[in-house]
Amino acid sequence: MSQSLAIAVVGATGTVGENLVQLLEEREFPVSDLHLLASRESVGQSLAFRGKNLRVRAVDDFDFTQVRLVFFAAAEAITCEQAPRALAAGCSLIDLSGALPAEQAPRVVPEANAGVLAGLSAPYQLSSPSSAATALAVALSPLRDLLRLRRINVTACLAVSTLGREGVNELGRQTTQLLNMRPLEPQVFDRQIAFNLLGRVGSSDADGHTSSERRLAAEIREVLGLPDLKVSATCVQAPVFYGDSLSVSLELEEALDLPAVRTALGEAPGVELVEEDDYPTAVGDAVGQDAVYVGRLRSGLTDDAELNLWITSDNARKGSALNAVQLGELLIKHYL
Template sequence: MSKSLAIAVIGATGTVGETLVQLLEEREFPVAGLHLLAGNDSVGQAMAFRGKNLRVREVADFDFAQVQLAFFAAGEDISRQYGPKAHAAGCSVIDLSGGLPQALPLVPEANAEALAAASAPYLLASPAPAATALAAVLAPLRTRLGLRKIVMNALLSVSTIGRSGVSELARQTTELLNMRPLEPQVFGRQVAFNVLAQLGEVEEGGHARLERRMADELKWVLAIDGLKVAVTCCVAPVFFGDSLAVCLETAAPVDVAAVATLLEQQAGIEMVEQGDYPTVVGDAVGQDELYVGRLRAGLDDPTELNLWIASDNVRKGSALNAVQIGELLIKHYL
């Protein structure tokens, strides 16, 4: 990638935004100038990038005509408010929040070719981390298996909602271990030493908004006619990393050994040997790879395939996927 761009990162001081800036440096992204933007609470903070300390500025005062590419990692409200303004100013947008439903969802390992039908300035979306992880694992399998239905039970870490979730789990854990009364402030109930059966308010029909978002994104990215998707999102008392229990319904009996061999050959996927399994704490957190284990056929249905995925939701599922979208843009389209 020889072309360099002026880039903005909105939400630069959040968990995802901070990691995104780190990856831009680690992967030697062709940055001609980097603008770090956030809301009022973070304005004035300094962040290191390529040996310099850059000041975080107020997004409301920024002229997006100054940049060619903007990463939105500050939440749905900020994306909805400023994403269209950036796009109208001629800036290509990569949204990580799910706040721009008109944006094209991309997982480079799964549907990079979809970008050819879009036009500049680009309006793109990095899917929810769990959807990104599952799409990347299923991409090499979709034609071989003849996928008909996906059932995903996602155990999401508290960092799914950002620093507030991380701080809440730490605070609750400290209070409980010190035998102090617990007053939940973020999730509405105790999350420490517990598992919560939903994240966010449910919509009509009983599904949470995030569950519907993931189902829609998986259908779009995998692009399989008639694919059915069921998603259940729970909150686990884990700071970082998502664990996904996945059941696939296929068109024909599954050759589990052949599937394992195919996954072992894929860059970015680490297959754990039979009899073992990956965890987010022991394997996935801080890594760019997706860890897959517990690959097995159904107990009484040979057309069923079950698997377990552990991934870093902040690094791999969010920041890295967005940066890879940007790399794809610069290499082929900008």
């Protein structure tokens, strides 16, 4: 990457936004000027970047003609409101909120479908999928040519940071209340999350599915390039600050070659394969790391055309911020 660009991060004070800024520095992203933007409530805060403290400004007042690339790590409503302004100014954008339709901003995971970028034109619009879909795509992409998939069944145990800083603070507050024998007063979640598992993330539609489940299913089909693939998704809210964990069962068209699967995953970029007698955890392995951890590979109990595996990754870092930064690196290297 030979050129440097002026860049903006919208939602810079959120958990994903902070990870984005950190990764831009860690990976020596070619930034000439970095503009940190957020809602008016966050104006005046500052974040460290390359030895300086950069102040956060209001996105409503920002002139997007000052930058060429914008990362949207804010709420969906802010993306819907501000993305048209950025595009009108000629900016390319990478959306992490899921607000933009796939027809406008295709979902891309560099390890899985980077070739999508070749069919786009400037100003570029890309979406980084949900953290669970990103982790699943990184783990399954190296198996596409090896396995003939019939169905994916996934139970995604999502960290509370999926809801941002409010989710993190709520788990911490509830934990403190319970440990100090004080009455519990749920605020962000509809019931106790501390020391508990919630069998639904968000509200259900008329068919009983949540938006996070429908999003996960749609995104994994799109990223893997398998639009007719059958996907069953259940999203569970876990009492974990950071790190999504996925229990995945793949139904196959033919008998499983488990050694070949192990070889493919062991050689795959972005994947850390854990030994057969061990298994990865979010807190012990994934949090703060850039890899997607895969373990507990095994065939079905009674079906040799079934592959079961356990996946975990840092939802705020790898599943969100790093994927977006990698997309930005691809844009700058080949297209901007």
